[in-house]
C-alpha cells in the first residue's frame with residue numbers, strides 16, 4: 058500500500074513541480090474503506106456492494122474498487138456497459154461481480170457476457186432477451202430490477218405476470234432489486250410503500266438475493282436491508298442522513314486550488330465578470346486557478362467560502378471558467394508570508410462536499426461527479442493492482 062506524499066496535507070506547500078498552476082485533488086481511499094466498513098456493518102452480516110458508476114462518483118472507479126476488493130467487497134454496480142468493461146479489466150478476479158444498472162439494450166448480450174458483466178434487466182423484453190441468450194450459452198448472472206414507485210428504470214410489477222418466473226428464478230446468482238426514490242427523507246411515505254411492494258415481489262423469488270437500499274436506505278431501518286446493500290455516495294463521504302446533524306461518514310475528497318495572484322486593493326473597485334461585487338481598501342484579493350470548467354460551479358459566485366490555513370475566505374464576484382477571486386484579507390493578516398503558488402482548500406474535512414453543494418444549491422453527488430480532470434490527482438491508501446490471471 059502506498060501513501061500520498063505527506064507534504065500535501067500541510068496546506069500550502071507545492072506537492073510537486075514548481076510552476077504548476079493546477080489544483081490538487083487528494084482522494085483518501087483509507088476513508089473510502091472505512092466508510093464501506095461502516096456501511097457493511099449496518100448490513101448485519103449480509104453483503105454490501107459498492108456503486109462505482111460515473112467513475113466512482115468522480116473520484117476514480119478503478120482505485121476505489123481495487124481498494125474495496127481488498128477490504129472484502131466483491132459486488133460492484135456501474136451504469137454503462139463501457140464502465141463495466143473498464144472495471145472488469147481492472148478486477149479480473151472471477152469472484153468479482155459487476156452489475157450494469159443501465160441494463161441490456163438490443164444486441165448488447167455478447168459484450169456483457171464476454172466481460173462477465175451482469176445486466177440489471179429493466180423491462181420484460183430485456184428479461185426475455187437475456188433468457189434467450191443464456192439458452193444458447195452458459196447461463197449468466199443478472200439482476201431483475203423492479204420499479205416499486207420511482208418511475209425511472211425497472212419493470213412495472215404488473216409486467217411480472219407476462220414472464221416465465223421459474224425461468225427468471227433459475228438465473229444463476231439472481232439479484233432482485235429496486236431503488237428508493239426518497240430514502241434521504243426518512244419520514245417520506247413513499248419509503249414504506251416501496252418497501253411493501255418490494256417485499257411482495259421478493260416473495261416470488263425466495264432463493265434470489267434481494268437488494269433495495271442505497272446509502273440512505275441503509276439508515277431507514279432493518280426492514281430495508283435485505284441481502285445486498287447498494288451504497289454509492291456515502292462511500293465517498295456524502296452524508297446519507299441529511300436530516301441528522303452529523304455525518305457518520307469520513308470525508309474522502311480534499312480539493313485544493315492554487316493562488317495565481319495576490320492583489321492589494323488600493324481603491325474601491327469592482328471584481329470579476331459583470332462587476333457583481335465591489336472590494337474596498339485595504340482588502341487583499343487572491344485569484345485562484347480554479348473555475349466552473351473544473352466543477353467549481355458558477356452558482357458559488359459571491360456565496361462560497363474557501364479556507365486558507367484553516368481560515369475562511371469568502372468568494373468575491375463571479376466564478377469564471379478557470380478562475381475565482383476570494384477575499385483573503387484576514388488570512389494574510391495572520392500569515393504575511395502568503396504568496397502566489399500557495400494552495401487553498403476548496404473541499405475538505407472543514408468544508409465538506411455537502412457544504413459546497415449547499416452553497417451552490419445542489420447535492421454532493423453533483424459536486425463529486427463534476428470534479429474536473431485538470432487537477433493533479435493523488436490517492437492515499439491505494440491498493441496494488443491485482444494481477445490478471447493467466448489467459449485473461
Ligand SMILES: *Cc1c(COP(=O)(O)O)cnc(C)c1O
Nearest residue numbers: 108236271272273287288289290
Ligand atoms: C446510484 C444508485 C445507487 C447508489 O445510490 P446512493 O444514493 O449514491 O447511495 C443504488 N442503486 C441504484 C439503482 C442507483 O442508480
